[in-house]
Amino acid sequence: MRPTDTDVLLVIDVQNDFCPGGALAVPDGDAVVPAINRLAERFAHVVLTQDWHPAGHSSFASSHPGRAPFSSLAMPYGAQTLWPDHCVQGTDGAAFRPDLAVTRAELIVRKGFRPAIDSYSAFFENDRTTPTGLAGYLRERGLTRVVCVGLATDFCVRFSAEDARRLGFEVVLVEDACRGIDLDGSVAAAMAAMAGAGVTIAASGQEPT
């Protein structure tokens, strides 16, 4: 990756709850941090997302008596996977990993704060129509290429990358700077879907092609 002035590094949900020991730990999730820190030094623009749920959020299995984590529930906006309680606003689990080098980040996009709807993507809530405002921010600033890294490959990274393509941005996924949850092959499905949507799959040490 050789970043230009119109590239933005989008660092998705590198938070304690998604790392080993956290409430919704992504296997090997903390392994993304060194690669992201190295990339972040080279980008002129860095934006972070932060999963940020109120207690009792509708995406939590605990909010639906009798429902187990990782099962699927029909919501008015479509199928929703139910999760263990995670990234509750203001908790240590919702904080960024302490070793993530975030000081140069220009914007933090919080998402999933509406009680009745989840938000995987940095751009839209899970109804895929309610915007977070990130697209307008990037456009106003003339940032045209979104380089996605972080957690989890098969949920928030995938939805963010696909939405960015849908909105007309160039999109790169740095595969070794992402890790997935992997429910029933969802990482392989996510990689295929992103490639099919025109997302360029890259490695952090790789020179541009």
Ligand code: VGL
């Ligand atoms: C995520 C599940 C629930 C993610 C967030 O960051 O991929 N996954 N909330």
Ligand code: ZN
């Ligand atoms: Zn969440």
